Amino acid sequence: MERAPPSSAAAALDSVLGLLARQRCMKQEPSWPDLHELLDSMFQHRTALQVRRIMTDVAWFSHSTLFTGVTSIIAQGLVDRVKHSSQEDAFSQVFHAILDPVLCPPCRDDTLKARRRMSSSTSSTQQRWAKRWEALVPSLRRLMHEYPVEFASCVPQLDLVSLASYQHDCVSVAVHHLLHLIPHAPASSSIIPSLVQLVLRSILHLHAVTLRDDLLHRLYTFLQDLPFQSSSCAPKALATIIACLVDHKDRSSSWEAMALLVQVTCAVFQDVALDVASGWFDQFQSASDSSDPLRLLTGFCAHTSFVDASTVSAFVTILRTHPTHDPPASLFAVLYIATHRNLPLSNCSLDMWKDQGLAQLPPALVAHVLSTYCDLSAYEVMQHMHYLGMEYSEDDEGGERSPSHLDRQKSRIGARCHTANGGARVSVRDQISDLNTKCCKHHDMLREMEERQKADKALVVRLVDELEKKVAQDLFVMQTSHDKALKAANEEIDRLSKCLNVQRGTVTTLQEQCVSLHKHLHQVEDDVQTLATEVLGD
Structure with a gap:
């Protein structure tokens, strides 16, 4: 039999969907056999890729199909056809055919039209996409349980970052529903790591601050609820987050996102902090060409309290006593962490700091170290910094110049060359x-x-x-x-x-007069009665 072009198949499916939607609205018996027959014909005479192309031309996410539940029935029908298809890529194409209407960039035109028509805000647009996801979630859960291996292999092919350049609201709703698929995934499969990696990859590679903060908020809420929804999924999800934070390669473009992500995770699960810090430290010791893990570890230990002070002190001691491939970076980490966490540094001397490359550090940090840990006065700090070849003054930190600084400007001692007219x-x-x-x-x-x-x-x-x-x-x-x-x-x-x-x-007098009048009236009535009796008697 000659294969029909995709446009005719899409038109036929559109007509069946319109009929089903009208029948459901009018409470008539839906003609489901026509829909199943058409889907069977599509899979019998076309490849899975052509079926996916046809589904992109079909309006199966219209308001009427969503309202009547026809969209969910079509998604369930596509899942049913995977079992009976002999094509190797049947699952992959059906998986993408189901998610194309909510994850592909063409949704940009649809949302823009909806905004112009309804003058809607972000919340109404998110509600529109939430309805689409709610219709697809049952089919996605079936795919997870019936084909866990194939599902896990197809999730990394999804791209939320490119979708974010077209429509932020689509990404927010997609991340929300993808995260809530995790508690329903089989605990023994690799679906949980793949979904978590997809969400974390989108957070780490986004440059839109508002969208990234929204996704971090959704992730924070999800992590709070995860132990109560599925206790077996929580350890695997946390292990995936730790591995992503430790093994993330493109750190140069995602410093802020990584810092926020590790804080969000540690705010919910404080035990994660020590694992992440240990991973970064192991990476720094094993890597010979990069100090990025040490920079992350330095900021994490200096500006947060998730790692206790005793562990941070032990880490600082290791950096001081053990040689590394980047001594200036190690020295900076020691002094920076000690300064911000107020850690004591024992056996500190100026000669020791000079030997370790003190001149390569920021002048403000060097001045603080010399005055705090080496017990030097302000004049001695300036003198030693001049000896190290570092240009620094108290104005660099916004302070006023001290008298000793004025003295050294006019004195030949400690100055390079001062001349008059x-x-x-x-x-x-x-x-x-x-x-x-x-x-x-x-x-x-x-x-x-x-x-x-x-x-x-x-x-x-x-x-x-x-x-x-x-x-x-x-x-x-x-x-x-x-x-x-x-x-x-x-x-x-x-x-x-x-x-x-x-x-x-x-008032009392008037009351007494009224009583007297009543008595007099009774007397008059008696007299009248007596007189009448006498008259009538005569």
Whole structure:
């Protein structure tokens, strides 16, 4: 039988899908046999690659098919056809055919149209893609359990980094659902490492800070829930994360991402910190051409507290006592970690630091080391740094210049060459006289500042006293007015009480008069009755 072109097969499948969606919406009996017959025909007369191409032309992720559940049925039907297909690449093509609508860059056009039509924000776009993933998750779980080896081999072929350049929301939703496939994966398969490596690879290679932070947040939430969802998957996932952090090759372009990733992981599982640090240290000792692992280890030990102080001290001792292939890097690590973690360094001397290449370190760090661990004054620190050939001043750290620094600028001792006008060398006596004049000026300035401070203090005291008197006066006026108002209110209350008593007496009198009138009325009625009786009797 001659094979039909893909366009006609896609049109036929579209018509069947539209019919099924209408039947489901109208609560009619769906014609599922037509769909299964069409899928069987596609796999019988076409290669798996052609079937994948046809599925990219079919609108099986429209709103109607998603709402009626037809999309999920089609995905399940594709999984069923893998069993009966004799083609070698049947699983691979079906796997990619299922994930193409949610992971391929052409989804860019679809999301842009949706945003223009709905004026939607990021949250609504993520909801749209979440519905697609929810329809595919049951089929992906079937593939994981029925074909674990093939599934694990196909996961590394997915590329989330290139998708991120088109649509960030697709990547966020994809990472969320891929991570939540891990608790349902067979514990004995290699699916868990492949899924974790896919997510970590996308995090480490992304340059969009907002998207990377979103993925790190999703990973952090997933790691928190993982021990409660599947206790057997957690150790394998953690081992994969540790291996990825230790063995990652392209560190030069992902320093910040690696630092954030190791902090996120250690924040959930603190035992991971020691494993990662040990891996980096072993890599540094075994590698002879790179100091990248030592740089990562230095920052990790210096700026976080995940590794306890005793272990960090032992690491610093090893770096000091054992030779390495990069002595300047080792010396920098020792001093940098000791400075930031406030670790004591025993048996420190200036000669020892010089022998280990102190002149190759940053001047600010060298100055701190000389003043902290070698017990040198500020003048001696500057003198030794000049001897080492390092240009450094207290201004480099944002501080003001010390008097000793000014002395060394004008003195021939400790300076390379200082000349006056005309090129003649200035004598020490002139320099001392000049410095004495400046000292006198400084003393006068200090005296003037002290007098000004005293005057300001007297002014402040006077203002405080005036303010206190004014507050006391205002408080007295307020209290007097309050007392007067209270007295007037009491008098008014007394007057009203008297008026009330008078009114009560009046009411009592009226009540008594009413009683008297009632009695008189009864007497009148009796008299009238008597008179009537007499008249009628006569």
